[in-house]
Amino acid sequence: MSWRDGAGSIVVFHNNDVALIQDKLSLIPNYLITQMRLFFRHLYTFGICCLLCLPLQAKEYRIGFLAYRGEAQGRAEWQPVLDGLNRALPAHVFSGVFLTQQQLDRALADQQLDFVVTNPAHYVLNRSQGLNWLASYLDPRFGSARESVAATLLIRADSGISTLRQLHGLRIGAVHEQAFGGYLLVAEQLRRRGVTMANMDLQFRGYPVDALVYLLRDGALDAAMVPACTLEQMAEEGLVNPADFSALMLQARTPCVRSTPLYPGWSFAAVNNQDETLLRDITRALLAEAHQGKPLWGAPIRLDEVEQLLRGWQLNTEQKPPLHVLRTVLLGYWQWLAGLMLVLLVIGLHHVRVTRLLLKRTDERDRLHSLIQSREQELTRARQATLLGEMATGLAHELNQPLSAIKAYAQAGELMTTEASSQEVLQHIVEETERGADIIRRFRQWASQPLPGPETFEPAALCRELSGRVMPRANAAGVRIELETEEGSLFCVLPAVEQIVSNLLGNSLDAFERRGQGGWLRLQAGRTEAGWHIYVQDNAGGVSSVVIEALGHTLPASRIHGMGIGLMVSYRLARRLGGALTLLNVNQGTQAELFLPKEQ
Known part of the structure; x- marks a missing residue:
């Protein structure tokens, strides 16, 4: 068998060679199928590995918890919430930090938190940080999100204090002046009963709140404002004996001794988070959590009574830093402010122009007034000079004739007499008449001409x-x-x-x-x-x-x-x-x- 290649040469094959080539060509489809199967098998394995590695690359979210009894107790109380979120949302990682109220404020201001769990007053006071309330906590002890926070005014059982008036001058302890489940609620009830806080020795001892109970037990304090159920929790943990304490302003019987009405409970809030899908997933996960068959979280509730209480204490629920307020106003109303500044600039320029024109007109008026006064004075002097000139002329005309006659008579008498004494007298008369004529002449000269x-x-x-x-x-x-x-x-x-x-x-x-x-x-x-x-x-x-x-x-x-x-x-x-x-x-x-x- 022969075959011409592309160069024009003739290639000759034997019959055995042809059979071998045909066998090789028959194996090509099987080889391709095998290689494709291996490719897809490796691709599937690579995909499984990528899916398994996704949780390792998931974003971590920090949740800040208000730990009023300390970090250890806060972690023990809220760790189930963290575990539930991590189980429900395996593509994300949630970690918790347990802080006091002041530490939470600083962390929010420094943008170190993605979520926060805190009491309603703290939530309202930090609303300017962009908090978005996702769910309200249903305290198992009260079973309601609207009525699950209260405070207790504790005293020692053997203190002998039975009325609020006996607290005057005594040492009253609280953790902080903005502590909602302690100072604010108790102080509000005291104020409504006419008890003045200024008459007490009020001491803010800071967190944790357990320290107040210990100080009260040991006699360092005469009374303590603590969140409701704190005494019962410490008793369950074997830390104190509840029989050593008593409460003032005791309210209706509830699972915990309390001195104030019940207010809305704690909230789970997002901090400046715009991922709606994540927020929806977290809310769904929280609402699904339960304790002994009862849900732990419910829909967010209104905080009108909390805001009203804070306003009563003159705590601005919408308070923002002055620079933040100024920045908000400038960014939101810059067009109106620019227009206002332009109008004020035009008014200012017009005022400057009018003022300059007024000053110029005033100076011109004063100059003209001075010129008019000068001209009037010159006119008066000219009128007086004219009058004096006319008078002098008239007097000179009238007096020159009698003076000339007197001089002529005196000179004639001088010629007619021979006595020396008479001639002397007549000579004096002639001199005086000449002097008089000279005076009259000078009057006329001074009235109309410059002085010599x-x-x-x-x-x-x-x-x-x-x-x-x-x-x-x-x-x-x-x-x-x-x-x-x-x-x-x-x-x-x-x-x-x-x-x-x-x-x-x-x-x-x-x-x-x-x-x-x-x-x-x-x-x-x-x-x-x-x-x-x-x-x-x-x-x-x-x-x-x-x-x-x-x-x-x-x-x-x-x-x-x-x-x-x-x-x-x-x-x-x-x-x-x-x-x-x-x-x-x-x-x-x-x-x-x-x-x-x-x-x-």
Whole structure:
């Protein structure tokens, strides 16, 4: 037999070889079947091994139990619950930790627990930790989840205490101020009976609660607040003799001696667990557990009366840390808070803008007000200057003619007479008329033009000259002139100072002449650190108060002390010199003070 291969070569087989090849080909199906059977057998074995290894890889869950009598007693009481859960849910591992109430609080805060078994008050106080109540414990001694927790106020049987009033001042023991099955329930009953806790020596001794019974038995305490059935359990364990103790506020007969009504029992709660399938399986397993044919767990019950009791003690059942509350509010209402902050920001910016505008307008108003006042003062001064100018012009026009006539007559008389005495008198008349005309000319100049430049002069010399000038008139009126001066120099406008002092002396002499009675006239000049003071004082009867009040405002309205016009001009001149002129009545006369500053 021949056969051409893929390369084109011819292969020759003998008959024996062909038979051998046919036998080999017939064995191929049996070989494949055998190999497939071995593959599936190994796959089945591998699957069984994986299923057997699953419990080894199951997640472990920690359950925290409130062990108010200590860890050993708590483990003995609740270990059957752990064993039942591990049997019912073999895919998971449940382990228990047995802690006091404070240790449970810390473990919950540190997120170290997955489940917790505790009394209803502790459950309510820790609701903020995300507790989810799965089932309520049916205490076999009471047979009800709604009525299975109470407390007992124990005393020694031989203490002689029979009423609550006898507890005042005695040592009362409790484990903790938030212990529900002890302090809170007993203290609530005492409060309802009008017994004040402040009158007792209350001592919180901590866990376990068995220690309170021992301290009471040994006389270290006079009474103890313990959970109901604690005494009976310790008696069953042979730890104490129940005949050594008695109870106050004894309630109706129950399996255990108690001093308070019955409240809802313990609960099994999940801690922040979102696996609903696991929670459902655990709840089903708990409800299936039984003791002596009776169920140990029931459906969760309401805790309204427990919450009401805690509110009565002002324990906030919804209390949360401030930072937690703030975080919750910020996360839940951040849109509203952002909008509110935006509105407040807009209002604040608007308030700042309005305040700045108001301040700007206020400053502008003050500036305009000051400008208006300045313009009004300038207008008043201009009006007064105009009035003085008109007066000075009128006076100059009216007085120039008689002065010119007097001068002409005096000069004519001087030419007509040959006597030396008469010529001297007429010469004085001519000089005085010329001085009067010069004064009038200066009045007109000062009313409308700036003052002449200052110069240095001696006030004492000026006073002596002016007193000598008015001496003949003073002698004729019977007035004695007193001169008191101080040596020194003053840099000022001499004609203005001369005019002011001359006007003051003339006013005083006018007053003496009107009264028709002599007196004295004092002229003083003295120097201080600020400047010079020139006083003109007389005893001519004084000046009207109307003149003093009107000085510096308008023309004086009185003619009692001279015409008043010269006084007005003198006041204005003193102001223009940088000084001041004051007038007042003293010692049945008048004192005028002229102050001239040292620096002009």
